[in-house]
Amino acid sequence: MPPTPRPRLRSRLGRRPLSAAAMALAASAPLVPAAPSAAAEAPKAAPAATAADCPADGFCEDFESQTGTLPSGRWSAGAPNCSGSGSASVDSSVARSGGKSLRIDGGGGYCNHVFAGTTLDDVDTSAPFWARFHVRHTTALPAAHVTFAALRDSADNGRDLRMGGQNGALQWNRESDDATLPEQSPNGVSMSRPLPVGTWTCVEFRVDGSTGHLETWVDGTSVQGLAVDGTPTHDIDGQWLRRADWRPRLTDLRLGWESYGGETDTLWFDDVAVGGSRIGC
Secondary structure (H helix, E strand, O other): OOOOOOOOOOOOOOOOOOHHHHHHHOOOOOOOOOOOOOOOOOOOOOOOOOOOOOOOOEEOOOOOOOOOOOOOOOEEEEEEOOOOOOOEEEEEEOOOOOOOOEEEEEOHHHHOOOEEEEEEEOOOOOEEEEEEEEEEEOOOOOOEEEEEEEEEEEOOOOOOOEEEEOOEEEEEEEOOOEEEEEOOOOOHHHHHOOOOOOOOOEEEEEEEOOOOOOEEOOOOOEEEOOOOOOOOOOOOOOOOHHHOOOOOOOEEEEEEEEEOOOEEEEHHHHHHHHHHHHHOO
C-alpha cells in the first residue's frame, strides 16, 4: 500500500482562521483545483441545523466564513507525492447547517487522492481529546480500503492514523504497520458498521495520547469494533495492541478521500469541532 500524503503543518494557530496557517500547510502540497466533478450530482441543500457549541479549548468550523471556492483560512487542500482528478472545494449548494460545506470529489487510485487539512496546534493532543464532524457520502463504503480522515502522528515517524472503510464498514488503520481496527475477519467487521449514503452522519472520536486508547461514536452511539481499551479483544483490537507502546501525538486533521484501488466517492463535510471534552452531535 503506498504511503498516505502528509501535508506538513507547522504554523501555530489560534481559534480564529489564519491565512498564514493555510500557507504553511500548502507549502508541502500543491493546491488541487476546486472544480467539482461533473459526473457527481450533488443533493439539494439540507435544512439548517444548529451545531453543538464550539469548544473553548479547541476550534470549530462550519465553513460559513469561507469566501472563495478553495478552502482557506486554517484549511488548505493538497495532494502531495502525486495528484490527479481529486478536488476539494467549498460548496454553497449542500450544507448540514448554514449554507456551505467542504466538498470532496475523490478519484479512484492513490494519485487521485485529495484532502483539506488544518493543524491541531490549538488542541492539547497529549491529553485525551475529542473530534466531531458530519459527513455525507454519495456511495457506500467499498470492499477495498479507503480513507476519508487522516491525522499525522509525530510519535510514529510522521505516519498517519487513518479513518475510512474496508469490507463495507468503518475502520481505523495505522499506516506504519497497517494494523486495522477492527480486525478484518467476518466477526470483526460485524462489530463495526457501514455509513449511510445521501444523508448526514455524525462521526465522533476520542484519542488519548497518554494511553493509546481510542473510542468512536456514530450518530451518538458507541461502535464496539472501533474502540481500543488496552485489553486485547479477539477480532477487534488484538492486532492493534500488538504494539503496546503506541502513544500517538497527532498534529493535524485532514478530511478528504484516498482510495487504494479504483473506488471513487463524492462526499461533504460540515460542522467540524475538536476540543478537550466530548462535543456531541
